[in-house]
Amino acid sequence: MSTILSITDLRKSYAGGFEALKGVNLDIEEGEILALLGPNGAGKTTLISTICGISTASSGSVTVGGHCIERAYRAAREMIGLVPQEINLEPFETVMNSVRFSRGLFGKPKNDALIEEILKKLSLWDKRKSQIKELSGGMKRRVLIAKALSHEPRVLFLDEPTAGVDVELRKDMWDVVRELRESGVTIILTTHYIEEAEAMADRVAVIAAGEILLVEEKSDLMARMGKKELQVILTEPLSTVPQALAQHELRLGEDGRSLIYTYDVKAERTGITSLLNDVAAAGLVLADVSTRQSSLEDIFVGLVSGEDA
Numbered sequence: 225m226s227t228i229l230s231i232t233d234l235r236k237s238y239a240g241g242f243e244a245l246k247g248v249n250l251d252i253e254e255g256e257i258l259a260l261l262g263p264n265g266a267g268k269t270t271l272i273s274t275i276c277g278i279s280t281a282s283s284g285s286v287t288v289g290g291h292c293i294e295r296a297y298r299a300a301r302e303m304i305g306l307v308p309q310e311i312n313l314e315p316f317e318t319v320m321n322s323v324r325f326s327r328g329l330f331g332k333p334k335n336d337a338l339i340e341e342i343l344k345k346l347s348l349w350d351k352r353k354s355q356i357k358e359l360s361g362g363m364k365r366r367v368l369i370a371k372a373l374s375h376e377p378r379v380l381f382l383d384e385p386t387a388g389v390d391v392e393l394r395k396d397m398w399d400v401v402r403e404l405r406e407s408g409v410t411i412i413l414t415t416h417y418i419e420e421a422e423a424m425a426d427r428v429a430v431i432a433a434g435e436i437l438l439v440e441e442k443s444d445l446m447a448r449m450g451k452k453e454l455q456v457i458l459t460e461p462l463s464t465v466p467q468a469l470a471q472h473e474l475r476l477g478e479d480g481r482s483l484i485y486t487y488d489v490k491a492e493r494t495g496i497t498s499l500l501n502d503v504a505a506a507g508l509v510l511a512d513v514s515t516r517q518s519s520l521e522d523i524f525v526g527l528v529s530g531e532d533a
């Protein structure tokens with residue numbers, strides 16, 4: 225794979241001196257889906273706006289397809305499609321005309337065959353003559369994507385593509401995004417929904433307080449940091465973990481009614497059998513047991529708060 229977008233030591237301070245980006249380095253590979261995760265105010269929108277040239281960097285550089293966003297703005301910007309968070313469509317315009325208009329803004333020649341292809345891909349072809357105000361929220365979001373694709377960008381930014389969208393529509397949107405990637409578009413999406421990153425991303429980048437904390441293949445991240453927890457629920461509460469179980473490194477649940485054992489699923493011996501034997505030998509009576517896989521969300525919360533998942 226080759227790098228399509230390269231961000232080097234990017235810094236952005238707003239008027240008043242607030243440093244929203246503190247030296248971001250990130251390379252995006254052609255054809256990947258990268259999810260940019262971060263808490264509110266982490267700098268996600270600032271990063272996207274700076275990459276797209278909407279906001280000017282204080283220092284550092286961004287190149288798209290080898291074009292520098294400052295020195296070769298037009299060439300770099302032409303390679304980018306941006307789907308904003310806010311729905312900013314002209315209510316009385318038709319779907320077809322909205323998308324045609326976006327293409328025109330980039331000075332590209334009229335190409336209705338291409339627009340037809342885009343609208344069909346986004347299941348909007350039947351609605352091409354409808355006015356925007358007649359569309360549902362989910363359709364409007366797809367129109368935003370169609371507009372962003374109209375000038376044939378190689379990289380598509382989706383800023384919170386499914387914010388406020390119901391579960392079913394969110395899943396439709398995930399399918400749309402995956403299909404776009406299949407057609408060769410590189411995708412960078414920001415999201416608050418961890419399951420969205422889990423469902424779609426090839427790589428995950430975590431940003432907090434203007435710094436990238438980690439960029440990693442999603443599967444490696446889950447394998448490296450994902451753990452499993454066994455919860456042993458007791459009939460009687462305990463005030464401390466009994467000495468007889470000290471070797472198992474257990475935590476006591478909040479109400480004292482459960483013992484929590486964390487283990488590596490991939491380990492040859494998980495230690496579960498000997499733990500359960502020792503629990504019985506210690507005279508504790510089990511009410512129930514359950515297991516839980518740590519998710520990308522646990523990993524994310526752990527990273528952002530500076531703890532292990």
Ligand SMILES: Nc1ncnc2c1ncn2[C@@H]1O[C@H](COP(=O)(O)OP(=O)(O)OP(=O)(O)O)[C@@H](O)[C@H]1O
Nearest residue numbers: 238239242244262263264265266267268269270271
């Ligand atoms: N125009 C501005 N002037 C001053 N500070 C700003 C401006 N825009 C953003 N900020 C600050 O920069 C920081 C990063 O904001 P940004 O909008 O990039 O975060 P975000 O990760 O996109 O957050 P959210 O998830 O809430 O959309 C925040 O502390 C914000 O208050």
